Amino acid sequence: MMTPSRVLELKKQANDIRIGIIEGVYNAACGHPGGSLSIADIVTYLYFEHMNVDPAHPKMDERDRFVLSKGHTAPALYAALAHRGFFPVEELKTLRKFSSRLQGHPDMKNIPGVDMSTGSLGLGISAACGMALVGKLDGKPYRVYTVLGDGESEEGQVWEAAMFAAHYKLDNLCAVLDFNGLQIDGKITDVMNPTPHDEKFRAFGWHVITIDAHDFDAIDAAFREAQTVKGKPTLILAKSVKGKGVSYMENNCDWHGKAPKGDEYTVAMNDLRAIGAALEKEEV
Amino acid sequence: MAEKKATREAYGAALVDLGATHDFVVLDADLAAATKTGMFKKKFPDRFFNCGIAEGNMISVAAGIAAAGKRVFASSFAMFAAGRAFEQVRNSIGYPHLNVKIGATHAGITVGEDGATHQCNEDMALMRSIPGMTVICPADATEAYAAVAAALDTDGPMYLRFSRYAVPDLNAEDPSYHFEIGRGILRRDGHDVTVIAVGNMVGMALEAAEALAAEGISARVINMHTVKPIDREIILRAARETGAIVTAEEHSIIGGLGAAVCEVTSEECPVPVLRVGVEDVFGRSGDVPTLMKAYGLTAEHIVERAKQAMEKKTSCR
Numbered sequence: 001m002m003t004p005s006r007v008l009e010l011k012k013q014a015n016d017i018r019i020g021i022i023e024g025v026y027n028a029a030c031g032h033p034g035g036s037l038s039i040a041d042i043v044t045y046l047y048f049e050h051m052n053v054d055p056a057h058p059k060m061d062e063r064d065r066f067v068l069s070k071g072h073t074a075p076a077l078y079a080a081l082a083h084r085g086f087f088p089v090e091e092l093k094t095l096r097k098f099s100s101r102l103q104g105h106p107d108m109k110n111i112p113g114v115d116m117s118t119g120s121l122g123l124g125i126s127a128a129c130g131m132a133l134v135g136k137l138d139g140k141p142y143r144v145y146t147v148l149g150d151g152e153s154e155e156g157q158v159w160e161a162a163m164f165a166a167h168y169k170l171d172n173l174c175a176v177l178d179f180n181g182l183q184i185d186g187k188i189t190d191v192m193n194p195t196p197h198d199e200k201f202r203a204f205g206w207h208v209i210t211i212d213a214h215d216f217d218a219i220d221a222a223f224r225e226a227q228t229v230k231g232k233p234t235l236i237l238a239k240s241v242k243g244k245g246v247s248y249m250e251n252n253c254d255w256h257g258k259a260p261k262g263d264e265y266t267v268a269m270n271d272l273r274a275i276g277a278a279l280e281k282e283e284v
Numbered sequence: 285m286a287e288k289k290a291t292r293e294a295y296g297a298a299l300v301d302l303g304a305t306h307d308f309v310v311l312d313a314d315l316a317a318a319t320k321t322g323m324f325k326k327k328f329p330d331r332f333f334n335c336g337i338a339e340g341n342m343i344s345v346a347a348g349i350a351a352a353g354k355r356v357f358a359s360s361f362a363m364f365a366a367g368r369a370f371e372q373v374r375n376s377i378g379y380p381h382l383n384v385k386i387g388a389t390h391a392g393i394t395v396g397e398d399g400a401t402h403q404c405n406e407d408m409a410l411m412r413s414i415p416g417m418t419v420i421c422p423a424d425a426t427e428a429y430a431a432v433a434a435a436l437d438t439d440g441p442m443y444l445r446f447s448r449y450a451v452p453d454l455n456a457e458d459p460s461y462h463f464e465i466g467r468g469i470l471r472r473d474g475h476d477v478t479v480i481a482v483g484n485m486v487g488m489a490l491e492a493a494e495a496l497a498a499e500g501i502s503a504r505v506i507n508m509h510t511v512k513p514i515d516r517e518i519i520l521r522a523a524r525e526t527g528a529i530v531t532a533e534e535h536s537i538i539g540g541l542g543a544a545v546c547e548v549t550s551e552e553c554p555v556p557v558l559r560v561g562v563e564d565v566f567g568r569s570g571d572v573p574t575l576m577k578a579y580g581l582t583a584e585h586i587v588e589r590a591k592q593a594m595e596k597k598t599s600c601r
Contacts, residue, residue, distance in 0.1 A: 061353070108351065108380050116351055117380040120371060123344045127376055130348020130356075133333065137309070138354075157372075160341035168333070 004284040007216045014044040015276045018245045020079030020092045022268045025259040028096035034255040036076035038180040038240040045219045047080045055085035058112045064142050065131045067116040069124025070149035071105040086113035122155030129165050132173040147176045151183030153194040165233040166205030173233040174226040180242035182253040201235040213240035247271050286452040291428035292389040295446050296320025298432035303328045308355035313339045319359040319389040343369040346384045347376035362391035366407035377441045378414040385435045386443045392534035393567045393575050394449035403567035409539025411443040412512045419512040421445035423486035426455035430463035451484050468515035474504035477590045478522035478529050482508050482541045485532035492586035514544045523553040528593035530558050537561040556596035558589045
């Protein structure tokens with residue numbers, strides 16, 4: 001259990017990361033804010049509370065690994081890495097620019113803290129399996145985390161990887177499925193219904209925990225539970241709100257892959273600053 | 285006549301031998317008996333992981349293994365390793381330039397009776413187009429063994445192309461044989477025309493050179509085991525000194541060795557380059573000798589093309 005004051009700190013941190021997401025896509029004039037905002041709390045928890053990482057030694061052998069399988073939500077990962085100290089926060093404004101190392105999708109070769117290059121959906125979870133396999137084989141203590149999109153689960157390779165992870169009993173692997181219910185073309189249940197994820201992953205041999213993706217106590221409990229599961233990988237089915245925190249982006253698939261401009265940017269920043277101000281006033 | 289052996293056999297044997305002294309893992313996709321990784325599985329069961337019939341996942345898993353710092357060979361038939369999983373090879377392995385060795389067997393038309401769906405004549409073209417990917421296709425068992433050892437000692441993504449079909453082990457009795465990635469091997473000197481061959485066609489090229497010699501034509505033969513990065517120097521020397529080139533590969537004439545040689549000569553020293561390989565068609569079922577003949581993969585065809593190349597010579601020299 002985290003203390004209420006720790007939860008409040010994480011909420012503030014997550015809000016800063018959301019501001020980083022908006023700054024990034026606004027300055028890039030493109031990118032994917034909706035799904036970045038929906039995973040902001042999970043990513044914040046992992047980088048600021050849970051994972052064993054060291055910004056001074058981004059490649060240290062015993063570090064926990066993070067693979068953003070839904071690589072298009074790189075703005076969330078970059079904002080978390082920057083705020084965690086892997087590179088300057090100011091650099092977030094260079095997202096997607098020609099001279100920037102912050103590629104449109106995560107690039108492990110050039111961005112400190114990025115453990116796997118991703119972007120083509122379905123590939124990241126497999127790579128996470130490979131990392132977890134090595135951890136098992138060599139008896140290394142690290143854990144591997146990966147975040148998938150719900151739309152991404154329409155990719156067949158996700159299920160190939162799900163089979164692999166259960167077959168090799170990768171209990172050092174924890175996947176998060178960001179269930180915001182929307183993909184580019186609309187509701188996931190309208191485009192190509194991949195549900196129910198809980199029953200499917202259970203049938204594939206996974207331990208499944210369903211949570212509210214924006215409730216830090218639930219997030220904390222889920223990741224702690226995952227650490228105790230033996231002999232099988234864990235899926236955290238995280239029910240989230242796409243565009244979380246920006247009023248007009250919430251639950252609107254139009255903001256899957258579009259950047260705010262002009263007044264839209266101002267409104268988004270005002271929304272997030274208001275959340276931040278409210279958090280400042282919150283008493284524990 | 286040298287003993288006949290398939291390069292896939294040497295692949296399996298090399299994995300077993302090297303496994304005793306080197307820390308690496310081997311993946312396969314339910315074809316371990318055919319790709320010969322089963323030999324490694326038998327000796328080192330703890331370091332062998334079957335991925336089932338899921339090649340895309342296997343290739344991305346291999347990327348994760350490499351990203352975690354372990355060397356890895358991933359095997360399937362060329363059709364599935366390079367074809368089915370092309371995008372995983374490109375994005376999971378190629379883009380981050382990870383240290384994964386892809387051991388692809390059953391390449392080319394010599395798959396034989398299984399027919400067109402399994403005869404991959406496009407893999408070198410596909411793999412060659414990925415930035416930073418090394419592409420190797422050994423000529424015989426000795427070279428295949430040496431290539432696996434060299435691959436293990438060389439960092440970076442690599443595609444190793446092996447064959448199902450047994451061919452003479454040309455290099456077995458040559459004590460001076462030396463394999464170096466990216467360095468073509470001059471197998472026979474000559475000054476009228478050069479045959480640059482890869483894989484199973486190297487033996488054919490040497491036969492062709494004998495036949496040409498009987499007709500008074502001096503043919504140089506180069507074994508170009510590494511198709512990427514290609515040995516530009518040996519190609520340009522051949523272009524300048526012999527003025528005509530024939531390429532020979534058990535692969536489509538589009539995008540493979542022939543294309544790679546043309547890319548060098550057309551920019552640096554334009555000489556006629558005639559390509560022997562599978563024309564722009566799919567294969568079909570049949571026994572291997574019949575297929576090789578039907579698709580023009582013979583010493584006789586190389587001889588014919590060599591004479592045509594000589595007729596087309598320009599003043600490049």
